[in-house]
Amino acid sequence: MITELRRLKNRARRDATRQRLIEVAKKIFAEKGYHNTIVSDIVKGAGVGQGTFYRNFKDKRDIFENLLNELTEKLLSSFSDMSSELPQNSNEYREASIRAIKRMINIVVANKELVKIYIKEAITVDKELENKIYEFQIRFAQLAKYYLDHAIEKGFARRCNSDIVSKSIVGLGFSLLNMWLGGIIKEEDVDDIITEVIDFAFFGLVGSVNPKGVEL
Amino acid sequence: MITELRRLKNRARRDATRQRLIEVAKKIFAEKGYHNTIVSDIVKGAGVGQGTFYRNFKDKRDIFENLLNELTEKLLSSFSDMSSELPQNSNEYREASIRAIKRMINIVVANKELVKIYIKEAITVDKELENKIYEFQIRFAQLAKYYLDHAIEKGFARRCNSDIVSKSIVGLGFSLLNMWLGGIIKEEDVDDIITEVIDFAFFGLVGSVNPKGVEL
Amino acid sequence: MITELRRLKNRARRDATRQRLIEVAKKIFAEKGYHNTIVSDIVKGAGVGQGTFYRNFKDKRDIFENLLNELTEKLLSSFSDMSSELPQNSNEYREASIRAIKRMINIVVANKELVKIYIKEAITVDKELENKIYEFQIRFAQLAKYYLDHAIEKGFARRCNSDIVSKSIVGLGFSLLNMWLGGIIKEEDVDDIITEVIDFAFFGLVGSVNPKGVEL
Amino acid sequence: MITELRRLKNRARRDATRQRLIEVAKKIFAEKGYHNTIVSDIVKGAGVGQGTFYRNFKDKRDIFENLLNELTEKLLSSFSDMSSELPQNSNEYREASIRAIKRMINIVVANKELVKIYIKEAITVDKELENKIYEFQIRFAQLAKYYLDHAIEKGFARRCNSDIVSKSIVGLGFSLLNMWLGGIIKEEDVDDIITEVIDFAFFGLVGSVNPKGVEL
DNA sequence: GATGAATGAGAATTCATTCAT
DNA sequence: GATGAATGAATTCTCATTCAT
Numbered sequence: 017m018i019t020e021l022r023r024l025k026n027r028a029r030r031d032a033t034r035q036r037l038i039e040v041a042k043k044i045f046a047e048k049g050y051h052n053t054i055v056s057d058i059v060k061g062a063g064v065g066q067g068t069f070y071r072n073f074k075d076k077r078d079i080f081e082n083l084l085n086e087l088t089e090k091l092l093s094s095f096s097d098m099s100s101e102l103p104q105n106s107n108e109y110r111e112a113s114i115r116a117i118k119r120m121i122n123i124v125v126a127n128k129e130l131v132k133i134y135i136k137e138a139i140t141v142d143k144e145l146e147n148k149i150y151e152f153q154i155r156f157a158q159l160a161k162y163y164l165d166h167a168i169e170k171g172f173a174r175r176c177n178s179d180i181v182s183k184s185i186v187g188l189g190f191s192l193l194n195m196w197l198g199g200i201i202k203e204e205d206v207d208d209i210i211t212e213v214i215d216f217a218f219f220g221l222v223g224s225v226n227p228k229g230v231e232l
Numbered sequence: 233m234i235t236e237l238r239r240l241k242n243r244a245r246r247d248a249t250r251q252r253l254i255e256v257a258k259k260i261f262a263e264k265g266y267h268n269t270i271v272s273d274i275v276k277g278a279g280v281g282q283g284t285f286y287r288n289f290k291d292k293r294d295i296f297e298n299l300l301n302e303l304t305e306k307l308l309s310s311f312s313d314m315s316s317e318l319p320q321n322s323n324e325y326r327e328a329s330i331r332a333i334k335r336m337i338n339i340v341v342a343n344k345e346l347v348k349i350y351i352k353e354a355i356t357v358d359k360e361l362e363n364k365i366y367e368f369q370i371r372f373a374q375l376a377k378y379y380l381d382h383a384i385e386k387g388f389a390r391r392c393n394s395d396i397v398s399k400s401i402v403g404l405g406f407s408l409l410n411m412w413l414g415g416i417i418k419e420e421d422v423d424d425i426i427t428e429v430i431d432f433a434f435f436g437l438v439g440s441v442n443p444k445g446v447e448l
Numbered sequence: 449m450i451t452e453l454r455r456l457k458n459r460a461r462r463d464a465t466r467q468r469l470i471e472v473a474k475k476i477f478a479e480k481g482y483h484n485t486i487v488s489d490i491v492k493g494a495g496v497g498q499g500t501f502y503r504n505f506k507d508k509r510d511i512f513e514n515l516l517n518e519l520t521e522k523l524l525s526s527f528s529d530m531s532s533e534l535p536q537n538s539n540e541y542r543e544a545s546i547r548a549i550k551r552m553i554n555i556v557v558a559n560k561e562l563v564k565i566y567i568k569e570a571i572t573v574d575k576e577l578e579n580k581i582y583e584f585q586i587r588f589a590q591l592a593k594y595y596l597d598h599a600i601e602k603g604f605a606r607r608c609n610s611d612i613v614s615k616s617i618v619g620l621g622f623s624l625l626n627m628w629l630g631g632i633i634k635e636e637d638v639d640d641i642i643t644e645v646i647d648f649a650f651f652g653l654v655g656s657v658n659p660k661g662v663e664l
Numbered sequence: 665m666i667t668e669l670r671r672l673k674n675r676a677r678r679d680a681t682r683q684r685l686i687e688v689a690k691k692i693f694a695e696k697g698y699h700n701t702i703v704s705d706i707v708k709g710a711g712v713g714q715g716t717f718y719r720n721f722k723d724k725r726d727i728f729e730n731l732l733n734e735l736t737e738k739l740l741s742s743f744s745d746m747s748s749e750l751p752q753n754s755n756e757y758r759e760a761s762i763r764a765i766k767r768m769i770n771i772v773v774a775n776k777e778l779v780k781i782y783i784k785e786a787i788t789v790d791k792e793l794e795n796k797i798y799e800f801q802i803r804f805a806q807l808a809k810y811y812l813d814h815a816i817e818k819g820f821a822r823r824c825n826s827d828i829v830s831k832s833i834v835g836l837g838f839s840l841l842n843m844w845l846g847g848i849i850k851e852e853d854v855d856d857i858i859t860e861v862i863d864f865a866f867f868g869l870v871g872s873v874n875p876k877g878v879e880l
Numbered sequence: 881g882a883t884g885a886a887t888g889a890g891a892a893t894t895c896a897t898t899c900a901t
Numbered sequence: 902g903a904t905g906a907a908t909g910a911a912t913t914c915t916c917a918t919t920c921a922t
Binding site: 670673674677702703704714715717718723724 | 911
């Protein structure tokens, strides 16, 4: 039926507009920050009418939350398949961590703008989004704790308050991300950075003389 | 002379007003965030006229920057005396770190609101303040690096990319602070948290079986 | 010919759509009032596209005027046959009035929504509709005056300024309608209300001891 | 103290501005109707800045409600002293009614614009104001009923459903007011109109041959 | 110097209306 | 002819800033 085809085409047109708005918003939010962006910036950037924005989103916060959810889904889905096999020794643990971090970093690199928004801006919008971000961090920490507890139990991780330590790990990660996004850490060789950070996380400042890749 | 007395009184009154504005701004910024605070919130809170605000500060950003500087000075002055003697072994390094952290935490606890503003809000105001915060973090990282390099040289710290690692340490600290301010880490026993985090920083996830306080 | 058939079908479809829009508009105007209704309310209610509305009506006011005319025609046509025979005594006058009112009430009950719109909303749209409503009231008053003048002449109504009095009667009627629509007068027994009001109109507050149905 | 004087002057200035806005709003609402008035009409008319309006009133509805309350208070206060002595016979009842009506009319004439708004516009703003108006009408009807019940008891008014009849009386009054404001009833001699309407209310269409001023 | 009323520029938002499909 | 996405003019509303007292 014609009406069905029409509906599809309309839907496609609208989705395209919506997507254009989202892309533009992402770019501008990352550039100028959430608070310094006004709706008409986005509208102008997308080349649509002011009303079109409000047809698609309730307000600035709404499109922002959409962006947030977009990244959240990407990150979570990337970890949905991870929990399959638990590491059986320190080395496997280390390798698994590196793999996880690399996967994360790929997503981060592919969504640099989103991540910047995510980490810097979202917590200053309002309490609701602030909590959303915190809950997300907590989920990460819980995942880290799951692996850490396992490692402690199996004896290849130091006995410790795994709650605090896993939160430390996640915080460490977010911080470095933030520094990298903020330009404090210059890009250089990402792999080197990962190795350094992993070594720090596994062996601390003191550690052994030549810990790299060596099982203790 | 009366005029002189008058002038003094005026100045005292003005300073008091200014101080009250600063105190109130601190409280409100911490509560509602920089962007969700309007000048009239501060003015109402301080019980002064709208014009009085503009007599004391150029605009909202100006009073905010004042708050920022307040904390920066407090933190820096607290570290001005620290660099006296360098640790001579792992244990001294550890003890010195704990002392430094505790000193920091005291300042943080005494200025919880300021710290919250500092960490959460300042980077979203504009590029200038963003950089100011980053530079401050870099200074901290440099201080950490100074000690770390010393420890590596002396042989009681693992050889590593001390630039990345010291930034990691600072990031770790800021993150945990953030989590604590955000309520992700419940207050409980701060000393326990410090020990845990220090152990993590010194011995990593793997570490030795019972590292607490034991020199390797 | 197919084209002819097509044209007929199209017309039928269009008429149906138009009618649906009118029905929905009636309902929504009555519910939310003219000013608090937006075109898209009507369009959504009717399940048609926004453009379809403008294909059938010039604008919101246009569809509103259509509703108005609908009721006007109904009311006027209901009175076109009434003026046949004039009452010859007070009792006939009274009976005729009751009949007229009941006929009116039937129309009103059958078109409650329209009447509500008519009485409440129409006068606030613009001067033109305001006048239209007033002219309609005047026509009613003239009709009432015609009967009243006749009754005065024949001697079974009190000599009075029939212009003012007939306007009073019409006003009374509209007011009670309004109160009923507004819920000030609860529905109870409509016949009772009619009798009471007719008695009030015929005999006033003072009247005779037991005027009901009794010719003075 | 200087501050006290200042406060007084400020208050006076603000009140003057507020009052100017109210006066202008009254005029414009009466002219163009509530719905066809925009805030900037009022602002321009009052010669103040747009912000000044919002300093004094929440929105258009708010200033409108203020106008409404203004009239309500005027009308109610005019009746607060009325309930003193109850009429002892038909003639006193009639005289009291005439006095009441005249008092009302004086207020109405002095607040023609307000009354027009009151009767025509208020019920179309929203449910809340609609109810407010209805409740006001009910209060009037209750007052009328109080006198009517007394008259029936004393035997100088016809036994009737005083609830319906008093509502009829109030409705009659409001209607005529409306007609007069709408220009359906030309102003001529107000006293004549009052006499006619009172006669109609007391003696109905039928009444006695020469009821004016004569006690039955 | 302090005040707070007034301001108006600019941002958000709505909604009647158009128009490509 | 029907549709509903897109539009932007018009309106509301906010809030930093000024300025008369």
